[in-house]
Amino acid sequence: MLLKLAIKNILGAGLRSWLSAFVISLSLVVVVWNQGILIGFDRQSSKDMVDAEYGGGQVWHPAYDPLDPLALDAAHGPVPDALENLIGEGQATAILVAQASIYPNGRIRTVVLKGIDPDQKTVVIPSSSLAGGGDEEIPVLVGSRMAKATGLNQGDSVTIRWREPGGSFNALDGRIAALMTTTVPTVDMNILWLPLDKLRAMTRLEGEATYVIVSPAVAPPSGVENWVFKSQDDLLRDIRQLYKTKSIGRNIMFVLLLSLGMLAVFDTQVLSIFRRRKEMGTLMALGFTRGMVIRLFTLEGTLHGVLAAALAAVYGLPLLFYVKKTGFAIPQNWEGFGFALGDKIFPVYGAGLIFGTTAIVLAVTAVVSFLPTRKIAKLKATDALRGRFS
Amino acid sequence: MENGTLIRTEKLVKIYPLGHTQVRALNGVDLTVGRGEFAGLVGPSGSGKTTLLNIVGSLDAPTEGSAEVLGHRVETLSPREAAALRSRHIGFIFQTFNLLPVYTAYENVEFALLLLGLSAAERKRAVWDALEWVGLTDRARSKPSQLSGGESQRVAIARAMVKRPELVLADEPTANLDAVNSHHILDTMEKLNKELGTTFLFATHDQKVIDHIRRTIVLVDGKVARDEPGPARA
Numbered sequence: 001m002l003l004k005l006a007i008k009n010i011l012g013a014g015l016r017s018w019l020s021a022f023v024i025s026l027s028l029v030v031v032v033w034n035q036g037i038l039i040g041f042d043r044q045s046s047k048d049m050v051d052a053e054y055g056g057g058q059v060w061h062p063a064y065d066p067l068d069p070l071a072l073d074a075a076h077g078p079v080p081d082a083l084e085n086l087i088g089e090g091q092a093t094a095i096l097v098a099q100a101s102i103y104p105n106g107r108i109r110t111v112v113l114k115g116i117d118p119d120q121k122t123v124v125i126p127s128s129s130l131a132g133g134g135d136e137e138i139p140v141l142v143g144s145r146m147a148k149a150t151g152l153n154q155g156d157s158v159t160i161r162w163r164e165p166g167g168s169f170n171a172l173d174g175r176i177a178a179l180m181t182t183t184v185p186t187v188d189m190n191i192l193w194l195p196l197d198k199l200r201a202m203t204r205l206e207g208e209a210t211y212v213i214v215s216p217a218v219a220p221p222s223g224v225e226n227w228v229f230k231s232q233d234d235l236l237r238d239i240r241q242l243y244k245t246k247s248i249g250r251n252i253m254f255v256l257l258l259s260l261g262m263l264a265v266f267d268t269q270v271l272s273i274f275r276r277r278k279e280m281g282t283l284m285a286l287g288f289t290r291g292m293v294i295r296l297f298t299l300e301g302t303l304h305g306v307l308a309a310a311l312a313a314v315y316g317l318p319l320l321f322y323v324k325k326t327g328f329a330i331p332q333n334w335e336g337f338g339f340a341l342g343d344k345i346f347p348v349y350g351a352g353l354i355f356g357t358t359a360i361v362l363a364v365t366a367v368v369s370f371l372p373t374r375k376i377a378k379l380k381a382t383d384a385l386r387g388r389f390s
Numbered sequence: 391m392e393n394g395t396l397i398r399t400e401k402l403v404k405i406y407p408l409g410h411t412q413v414r415a416l417n418g419v420d421l422t423v424g425r426g427e428f429a430g431l432v433g434p435s436g437s438g439k440t441t442l443l444n445i446v447g448s449l450d451a452p453t454e455g456s457a458e459v460l461g462h463r464v465e466t467l468s469p470r471e472a473a474a475l476r477s478r479h480i481g482f483i484f485q486t487f488n489l490l491p492v493y494t495a496y497e498n499v500e501f502a503l504l505l506l507g508l509s510a511a512e513r514k515r516a517v518w519d520a521l522e523w524v525g526l527t528d529r530a531r532s533k534p535s536q537l538s539g540g541e542s543q544r545v546a547i548a549r550a551m552v553k554r555p556e557l558v559l560a561d562e563p564t565a566n567l568d569a570v571n572s573h574h575i576l577d578t579m580e581k582l583n584k585e586l587g588t589t590f591l592f593a594t595h596d597q598k599v600i601d602h603i604r605r606t607i608v609l610v611d612g613k614v615a616r617d618e619p620g621p622a623r624a
Contacts, residue, residue, distance in 0.1 A: 001504045005490075012492030282488040285449060286549075287477020287505045289470055381449040385484065 002292065006299040010307065013272070017304060020264040024308035027257030028361050029316035032354055034250045036320065036347035037328055042243045043348060044183075046236055051124040052184040054235045055092075056216030059083060060228045064097075064210050072099055072112075073163075076208045082223030083212045091218045093120035094209035096199050100162040102174075102192065104150040111190050113162065115199030122213050125187060129178035130195045138198050139177035143188025147179050154179050160192065165204050172202070258361065261308070262368040269301045269372040280376065281384030294373045301369020305362040312358075320349050396460060396557055396589050397423040397446055403454035404441050404612075415441040417612035418455065423591060425556070428583045429605035430592040438612040439593035440561055446591065447480055447559045448472040460556060477505040481550030481588075485562035487542040489534040495545045496521065496530040502549050520552035524578055540571030544578065551582055561593045569598065576602040 010017040064075035079087070079094050086092035096115035101108055118131040130139045138160065142152060152158060154176050161171040174192065182188050200206050214221050220229045233240075273280075280293050288296075327344030402419040405412050416438045423429055431439040444450040445457050448464050449472075457464040460479050467475065476482075481502070489498045499520050503513045521527045524544035534542055543563060550558050560579070564572035580602060583590050592599055600606065608616040 005501075008492045008497075278486070278488060279490060282482075282484070282490065284473070285447070285476060285482040285484075285488075286502055287473050289473045292473075382444045385449070385488070 002296050002299055006296055006303050009296075010300050010303050013268075016268055016271075017307065018311075020261070020268050020304045021307035021311050023264045024258075024261035024305060024361060024365065025312035025316065027254070027261045028308060028312045028357060029319070030257055031250070031254045032316070032349060032357050033320060033323070033347070034253065035353055035357070036324070036349040037345055038243060038246050038250060039350075039353070040328075040345045040347040041246075042239070044345060045239055048183045049186075049236065049239065050232060052182055052187050053123060053213075054232055055122050055213040056219030057214055057229060057231045058235060059092075059212045059214060059221060059224050060230055061210050062226050062228060064228075069099065072097060072210075076205055076210050077227075078207050079209045079212060080223065080225045080227055082221060082225075083214075083227070086214060086218055086221060087117075087212070090121055092212050092214040092221070093117050093122040094196060094212045096196060096203070096205060096208060097210040098162055098199060098203050100160050100192070102150070102161070103159045104152050104156075109150060109190075111192050113160070113192050113194055113199055115194050115196035117196045122215050125182075125193065126178055126180050127193065130193065136173070138172055138174040138194055138202075140174035141178050141180060141193035142176060143185075143191065144179055144181045145185060145188045146191060147176070149189070152176050162202060164202075170202070258364060261361075262364060265301055265304050265365055265368050266372060268304065269297065269369055272300070273297060273372055273375060277379075277384045278387045280379060281381050281386075284381035284384065290377060290379065293379075294370075294376050297373045297376065298366065298370045301373075302362065302366040304369070305365030308361065308365075309358050320347070323347055324349055394424045395422055396425050396427075397421065397458070397591070399442075399446075399452075399455065399457045401455035402442070402445065402452050402457055404438070404445065404450070405453045415612055416445075416452070419609075419612070419614055421607065421614060421617075423589065425589055426583070426587045427605055428580060428590045428603055429607060430594055430599060430603035431607050431609055432594060432600055433609035433615075434595060437609040439595075439609055441612075442609070443559050443561055443591065443593045446557075447482060448475050477502075478553070479556050481553065481555040481558040483543070483546050483550050483558060483560035483563045485565045487534070487539075487546045487566075489542055489545055489549075491534050494531050494533055495526060495537065495541075495548075498534070498545055499548045499552050502552050506553060516552050516554075517548075520548035523551060523582060524548045538571075539567050540574060543567060543571070543575050547575065547578060547582075551586070551588065554586060555588065557589045557591065559591050559593075562596065563592065564594070564596050564599055572596070572598045 061075050061077050063071055065071050076096060083092055083094070087094055093116060098113045100111055100113045102111050103109070116125065116127045116130070118127045120127055126141065129141055132139065137157065140158070147153065156176045157173045158176065159171055160174045161169055164170050174194070200208065220231060283293055283296070284290070324347050327346045329344050399419050399421045402416050403414070404416040405414050419438070419442060431442060433439055441450070445452050445464055446459055448459065448462070448467055451465050460475065462471070462475055464472070490501060493501060496517055499517045500513050503516060508516070518527065521530055524547050526541060526544050526548065529537060529541055534545070537545065564575060567575060576599060579590055582588055592603060594600065605619050606616070607614055
C-alpha cells in the first residue's frame with residue numbers, strides 16, 4: 001500500500017520528480033561510464049603489456065635498472081643455467097639491451113638495441129621477421145610509432161652506431177625487416193629489435209643477457225642465482241598505480257555527481273514535507289501512525305533513485321553498450337605515459353559494476369530521503385491538519 | 391460505558407503552551423454522546439470545538455480529565471492504538487476536504503479501507519456503495535483538482551463513511567461551500583445517519599449546519615454552556 005501511494009505521489013509530483021531522477025541518473029551513468037573505461041583501460045593495457053613485454057615475469061640481471069640508462073653498460077651477464085634450460089625448453093627468452101645511435105634521414109637519434117631470439121614464443125612480438133640476414137646488414141624490427149617518428153619504412157637501411165666493450169665505436173647498417181603494430185610503447189618507441197645472436201656478436205657479449213622473460217607456466221623460476229625475478233604484479237605496478245590514481249579521481253567525481261543528485265532529492269524531500277503537512281495530518285486521521293508516514297516519505301525519496309535507475313537504463317545502457325562496442329578514442333598524447341594503449345579503449349561494463357553502482361546510489365538515496373523525514377517524528381496530527389509543524 | 395453511549399468526557403481539560411503563557415482550550419468539559427446522534431458542537435472561534443473534536447477523534451490527548459470513546463480511554467492509548475481506533479471506527483470530515491491530490495475520487499475513498507485488510511473485491515463493492523450514497527459514481531475517475539468544492543466534500547464524506555464507522559467527526563464541513571452545496575452535503579449526512587445509524591458530531595458555527603443538527607452543545611471558553619435538543623437558538 002505504501003509503495004503504491006509512494007509511486008503515485010512521485011509520479012504525481014511531475015517535473016520535480018523527473019528532474020531529481022534525471023540528475024541522479026546522470027551521475028549513475030557517468031560513474032559507470034568512467035569506471036567502465038578505467039576497467040577497460042586496465043585490462044587492455046595490462047594484457048597487451050603482459051603479451052608483448054612482461055610474459056609471466058622477468059628475471060633481471062642484478063645491475064639492470066630500466067630507469068637508469070647509465071647503468072645499462074654494466075647490466076648484463078651470463079644467463080644462469082636454470083634460465084638457459086627454460087630458454088632451451090621454449091619457456092623463456094633472453095633479451096640483451098644495449099645503447100646505440102642511429103642516423104635516419106641524416107639525423108642522429110639515440111636508441112636502445114634489444115636482442116631477441118627470432119624463434120622465441122614467449123612474448124607476442126613478430127621476432128621471426130629477424131631470422132636470416134647477412135653479416136653486412138642486420139635485420140631490424142621496429143614498431144610503427146618508431147617508424148613514424150624516424151621516417152623509416154620496411155626495407156630501408158639505417159646506420160647503427162654503438163660503443164664496443166673497449167670503448168671504441170663501431171657501426172653497421174641495419175635493414176628494416178618488418179614494422180610491427182603494437183599498443184605497447186615500451187617495445188616500440190626508440191627501440192630497435194635485433195636478432196639476439198647478432199647483438200651479442202656486435203657487443204662481444206656471447207651467452208649474456210640483460211634480462212630473461214619467462215612464460216607464465218614457469219613463473220617464478222628457481223635457481224636464478226643473484227638475478228632478480230620481477231613478477232607480473234611488480235612489472236604492472238606502475239599501471240596499477242595509475243589506475244588507482246585515476247580511480248581516486250573517479251571516486252571524487254562520483255561523490256560530486258552523487259552529491260548533486262542527493263541535493264536534488266534532499267531538496268525535493270524537504271519541500272515535499274513542508275508542502276504536504278496537511279496531507280500528513282489527513283493520513284494520520286485515516287489511521288496512519290507517524291512511523292508509517294515516515295516510511296511513506298522515505299520510500300518516496302528512495303523511489304527517486306529507482307526512477308533514476310530506470311531512466312539511466314533507458315538512455316544510459318544503449319549509450320554505454322554503444323561505446324563498449326565502438327570503443328572510446330584516446331588522445332595521441334597518452335603515448336607519452338609509456339603505457340600500452342590502443343587508439344581506442346574498449347570499456348568493460350560488467351553486471352557487478354552496473355548493479356553495484358546502482359545499489360550504492362539507491363542506498364545513499366534512501367539515507368538522504370530519510371534524513372528530512374525525522375521532522376515528521378515530532379509532528380502532531382492536530383498541527384499537521386492545520387498545516388503547521390509542532 | 392453504558393449501552394448506547396459512544397462518547398463520554400469527564401472534567402476534560404486541554405492546555406496548550408503559547409510562548410511563555412498557557413491557553414486553556416478546554417476547561418472541564420463533561421459530555422455524553424449516544425449512538426446514532428446527529429449533534430453539533432457550536433460556539434465562537436476559540437471556544438474549544440476543534441480541540442474537543444480532536445481529542446474525541448484520538449488525534450490529541452487531554453491534559454487532565456478523561457475521554458472515553460467507543461470504550462477506549464483516549465488518554466491511555468498508545469499512538470499505534472489511537473491510529474487503529476481511527477482507522478477502524480472513526481471517520482473524519484474536514485473543512486478543506488483534505489483529499490489526497492494524486493488519487494482519483496475512487497482511490498481517495500478506497501484509501502480509507504486499505505488499512506483494514508479487506509480484499510480487493512470487498513473494497514470495490516464498499517467504495518461503489520459509498521460513492522452511490524453521495525451521488526458521485528459518475529466522478530469516480532476524477533482527481534480532486536477536477537472536482538468542485540461540493541463534489542470534493544461529498545468524496546470526503548464517502549471516504550469517512552466507506553468503512554461504516556460508528557462515529558463521524560466533521561469539523562466545519564460546510565465552511566468552504568455555498569448554500570446549495572452545504573444543504574446537499576448536510577442532507578446526505580443526515581440520510582446516512584438515519585439509514586446507517588452512524589453517529590455524527592460536528593464542530594461548527596455555520597447556521598446552515600446548526601439548522602440541521604438534532605442536538606446542540608454550545609461551548610463557551612472551553613466549557614459546555616448549553617446542551618439542548620434541536621437547533622441552537624440565538
